[in-house]
Amino acid sequence: MSTLIIATNNQDKLKEIKHILEGTDIKILSASDYEDFPDVEETGVTLEENALLKARAVWGKYHLPCVADDTGLEVDCLDGEPGVYSSRYAGEDATYEDNCRKLLSVVAIEPADDRAARFRTVVAFIDSEGKSHTAEGKIEGEIIDEKRGDNGFGYDPVFLVPELGKTLAELPSEQKNKISHRHNALANILPVIKSRLA
Ligand code: IMP
Numbered sequence: 001m002s003t004l005i006i007a008t009n010n011q012d013k014l015k016e017i018k019h020i021l022e023g024t025d026i027k028i029l030s031a032s033d034y035e036d037f038p039d040v041e042e043t044g045v046t047l048e049e050n051a052l053l054k055a056r057a058v059w060g061k062y063h064l065p066c067v068a069d070d071t072g073l074e075v076d077c078l079d080g081e082p083g084v085y086s087s088r089y090a091g092e093d094a095t096y097e098d099n100c101r102k103l104l105s106v107v108a109i110e111p112a113d114d115r116a117a118r119f120r121t122v123v124a125f126i127d128s129e130g131k132s133h134t135a136e137g138k139i140e141g142e143i144i145d146e147k148r149g150d151n152g153f154g155y156d157p158v159f160l161v162p163e164l165g166k167t168l169a170e171l172p173s174e175q176k177n178k179i180s181h182r183h184n185a186l187a188n189i190l191p192v193i194k195s196r197l198a
Helices: 010-018 046-060 095-109 173-179 180-196
Strands: 002-006 026-028 067-077 081-083 116-126 133-144 159-161
Touching: 002 010, 002 180, 010 026, 010 173, 046 067, 046 116, 046 133, 067 095, 067 180, 081 116, 095 133, 116 180, 133 180, 173 180
Parallel strands: 002 026, 002 067
Antiparallel strands: 067 081, 067 116, 116 133, 133 159
């Protein structure tokens, strides 16, 4: 059986990744299986750079195949902001609440018909030979005027999925996880992981 390290401490992400890898003969480890897991500063200026930074740090330490991801919310009327800075939009120690509040206030002064946005995830996978692979996934939507829903995390309450008429925070996690940017990125890298870990 092959081993794959998922470079995250986030149990929701881990669950999502385990779900998509179900049925494969891959043993999954994550940050919580190690005491000295590398804590990588996200100094890249693109999602791809940050995902690779995280994956390479893990590979450098354990020399085992690993997966890392980085996600950003891109709002068209803000020229793609907050993008790679999504987790720090309202400041270094900003909470999800702080970031949503800032986003709503900034978007409020833009024309009401210009609210298109997307979550974009880049997943980096390093195989057993140390070779890097990346894939991307996204979900299109709109930023609404006020928060709706209690599920999910981050910007979910302000991100409307127009086809469903609901924000990501109004969807049960199983439904979100089937359509999410992260799910789509993982689905896109899955064939590479399977072929490299077979
Ligand atoms: P990360 O790269 O997954 O840590 O994501 C960076 C930031 O993007 C997080 O701090 C969240 O604010 C936001 N984010 C990432 N994924 C999601 C999501 O699925 N829903 C809402 N916000 C997200």
